[in-house]
Amino acid sequence: MSAKPVTVCVDALGGDEPPAVVLEGVALALESDPDLSVIVVGTDDVVTPFAASHERCEAVACTQSISMGEHPLQAIRTKRDSSIVVGSKLVKSGCAQGFFSAGSTGACMAAATLLIGRIPGIDRPALTLALPGKTPTVLLDVGANADCKPLNIVQYGHMGCAYARIVVGVDDPRLGLLNIGSEDTKGSMEAQERFAALRDSVPEFVGNAEGTDILGDSFDVIVTDGFTGNVALKTLEGTARFLMSEVKRAAMASTKGKIGGALLSGQLGDLKQRLSGEMYGGAVLLGVNGVVVIGHGATSPRAVCQGTLVSANAARQDLVGRISAAIS
Amino acid sequence: MSAKPVTVCVDALGGDEPPAVVLEGVALALESDPDLSVIVVGTDDVVTPFAASHERCEAVACTQSISMGEHPLQAIRTKRDSSIVVGSKLVKSGCAQGFFSAGSTGACMAAATLLIGRIPGIDRPALTLALPGKTPTVLLDVGANADCKPLNIVQYGHMGCAYARIVVGVDDPRLGLLNIGSEDTKGSMEAQERFAALRDSVPEFVGNAEGTDILGDSFDVIVTDGFTGNVALKTLEGTARFLMSEVKRAAMASTKGKIGGALLSGQLGDLKQRLSGEMYGGAVLLGVNGVVVIGHGATSPRAVCQGTLVSANAARQDLVGRISAAIS
Numbered sequence: 001m002s003a004k005p006v007t008v009c010v011d012a013l014g015g016d017e018p019p020a021v022v023l024e025g026v027a028l029a030l031e032s033d034p035d036l037s038v039i040v041v042g043t044d045d046v047v048t049p050f051a052a053s054h055e056r057c058e059a060v061a062c063t064q065s066i067s068m069g070e071h072p073l074q075a076i077r078t079k080r081d082s083s084i085v086v087g088s089k090l091v092k093s094g095c096a097q098g099f100f101s102a103g104s105t106g107a108c109m110a111a112a113t114l115l116i117g118r119i120p121g122i123d124r125p126a127l128t129l130a131l132p133g134k135t136p137t138v139l140l141d142v143g144a145n146a147d148c149k150p151l152n153i154v155q156y157g158h159m160g161c162a163y164a165r166i167v168v169g170v171d172d173p174r175l176g177l178l179n180i181g182s183e184d185t186k187g188s189m190e191a192q193e194r195f196a197a198l199r200d201s202v203p204e205f206v207g208n209a210e211g212t213d214i215l216g217d218s219f220d221v222i223v224t225d226g227f228t229g230n231v232a233l234k235t236l237e238g239t240a241r242f243l244m245s246e247v248k249r250a251a252m253a254s255t256k257g258k259i260g261g262a263l264l265s266g267q268l269g270d271l272k273q274r275l276s277g278e279m280y281g282g283a284v285l286l287g288v289n290g291v292v293v294i295g296h297g298a299t300s301p302r303a304v305c306q307g308t309l310v311s312a313n314a315a316r317q318d319l320v321g322r323i324s325a326a327i328s
Numbered sequence: 329m330s331a332k333p334v335t336v337c338v339d340a341l342g343g344d345e346p347p348a349v350v351l352e353g354v355a356l357a358l359e360s361d362p363d364l365s366v367i368v369v370g371t372d373d374v375v376t377p378f379a380a381s382h383e384r385c386e387a388v389a390c391t392q393s394i395s396m397g398e399h400p401l402q403a404i405r406t407k408r409d410s411s412i413v414v415g416s417k418l419v420k421s422g423c424a425q426g427f428f429s430a431g432s433t434g435a436c437m438a439a440a441t442l443l444i445g446r447i448p449g450i451d452r453p454a455l456t457l458a459l460p461g462k463t464p465t466v467l468l469d470v471g472a473n474a475d476c477k478p479l480n481i482v483q484y485g486h487m488g489c490a491y492a493r494i495v496v497g498v499d500d501p502r503l504g505l506l507n508i509g510s511e512d513t514k515g516s517m518e519a520q521e522r523f524a525a526l527r528d529s530v531p532e533f534v535g536n537a538e539g540t541d542i543l544g545d546s547f548d549v550i551v552t553d554g555f556t557g558n559v560a561l562k563t564l565e566g567t568a569r570f571l572m573s574e575v576k577r578a579a580m581a582s583t584k585g586k587i588g589g590a591l592l593s594g595q596l597g598d599l600k601q602r603l604s605g606e607m608y609g610g611a612v613l614l615g616v617n618g619v620v621v622i623g624h625g626a627t628s629p630r631a632v633c634q635g636t637l638v639s640a641n642a643a644r645q646d647l648v649g650r651i652s653a654a655i656s
């Protein structure tokens with residue numbers, strides 16, 4: 001069965017890795033999805049030869065790139081020919097139905113908000129992930145807005161529930177607020193204000209969630225500000241990485257362990273990737289009027305491939321149109 | 329070699345488990361430390377027979393207990409004969425050199441602050457843990473104060489570095505601020521204020537830490553508010569629990585896996601316990617003028633044993649006196 005044809009733009013200059021790593025990921029995505037076309041944006045010497053040697057691939061050359069340390073808004077305003085600005089404009093003009101970048105989160109967010117625009121009714125976009133725990137749990141915001149008002153959290157609740165319905169396929173999502181105790185009165189003053197706002201405005205809200213619930217099965221959607229969400233996500237990734245390395249170390253410590261580790265290696269490898277960030281590829285910037293997916297800066301071909309496919313599928317599912325309809 | 333004799337008070341009514349679970353933990357602690365004496369506080373029917381049948385154990389009967397859902401300050405004021413109030417008073421009076429409870433964190437903190445008092449120069453105490461990652465990392469606050477001013481964070485920095493020197497044995501601790509990016513300008517407005525305060529006031533401060541650093545080896549001490557710290561700790565525990573159950577599931581999925589799992593089971597069991605909360609037993613409430621250790625509500629005999637031993641060792645090391653000296 002062939003999928004709906006879709007064109008995604010990929011930022012060849014985004015991330016800490018050289019463009020060759022990103023392009024290797026694009027090649028993997030093109031191979032695995034025969035109905036996908038990709039526009040690669042980057043310096044001429046990098047993207048033109050790649051596009052010439054790959055089917056369903058087009059090159060758009062630019063002359064600038066934005067580094068991780070630059071001030072996002074200033075970079076977007078002064079670097080008009082950067083890959084992030086050019087890629088965002090390709091989505092705005094309709095040449096591409098989605099944009100994937102492993103570059104600066106702040107710059108991608110600024111470009112998306114300013115150049116593509118927001119969905120009506122949404123003040124701030126939120127970086128959104130469906131985490132593969134006991135059951136999938138949609139977590140937002142994982143890093144777009146460090147400072148959030150209760151109104152932003154309410155909008156994240158609406159968008160997160162729509163995302164869970166559309167992408168995860170949960171009919172009646174249970175929405176939780178990330179907090180430090182399950183009782184209604186728990187948490188910081190900010191958390192208590194958010195609790196009241198969610199209770200009064202979002203029918204799917206069922207109460208407070210804790211850090212232990214992120215990979216659990218008690219909530220389908222968990223909302224928080226971009227500061228707390230980013231700390232939680234990076235703690236999760238760091239813990240997974242540490243534990244898997246310890247399992248490996250345990251397996252190397254004795255002959256018995258080595259045999260055991262060899263027998264288990266296939267499953268352990270899958271598990272490691274599942275929570276490494278490679279499998280989810282990138283976080284979707286919900287709330288902007290176009291599909292924008294932002295990957296980890298420390299990327300890999302496999303992560304770029306996943307991020308590109310996530311963008312393509314979001315475009316195919318009309319994620320933005322359906323989120324807009326759910327919000328209005 | 330015999331250790332310095334020390335008496336620790338244990339709250340037999342604290343936690344979600346029945347008193348028998350706590351007392352089993354006390355028995356383990358008494359067995360493993362021949363220079364330890366324990367005062368168990370609880371209802372007469374529970375503690376008196378236990379003390380009668382165990383050496384170096386004394387019972388103090390009380391008639392009330394404080395549940396997890398009660399308002400901490402109100403509970404402390406109205407329940408004068410609760411195990412948490414009685415235990416705190418035993419430390420204040422010098423009958424015990426430390427107090428361990430797996431009961432309500434809020435009530436323990438309120439009782440400790442009001443009845444035992446704070447170290448001069450400390451406005452708010454902080455729950456402190458040394459997490460067993462690549463190298464031990466002291467994390468505070470993991471849940472005492474959800475709302476923190478930059479001044480509190482600075483005091484946490486001083487106390488955390490003193491704790492790393494005394495308990496972990498690090499001569500020159502590297503102090504980090506939990507944030508969402510390593511660059512100096514990253515984070516919420518609150519995080520940026522904290523960064524400036526730490527940079528100006530704490531010589532051990534080396535910069536921003538991220539969630540991935542909590543189990544890493546780049547920092548010896550990481551400070552944050554009790555909201556973010558608690559979310560991070562519970563995310564870490566939830567991730568560890570989830571991953572170990574997935575490793576187990578992988579090992580049960582095939583005959584090959586079962587053999588591999590059996591060969592690795594000893595090491596995997598150790599690893600599971602290491603990050604389960606059982607091994608660190610409880611968090612030390614730094615900043616109060618006596619040793620107070622608060623365990624997980626969902627406790628086990630082994631966790632109670634660890635928490636009791638942590639309290640005993642903190643008392644033996646004169647943790648409070650040395651933290652006071654370091655602060656002044």
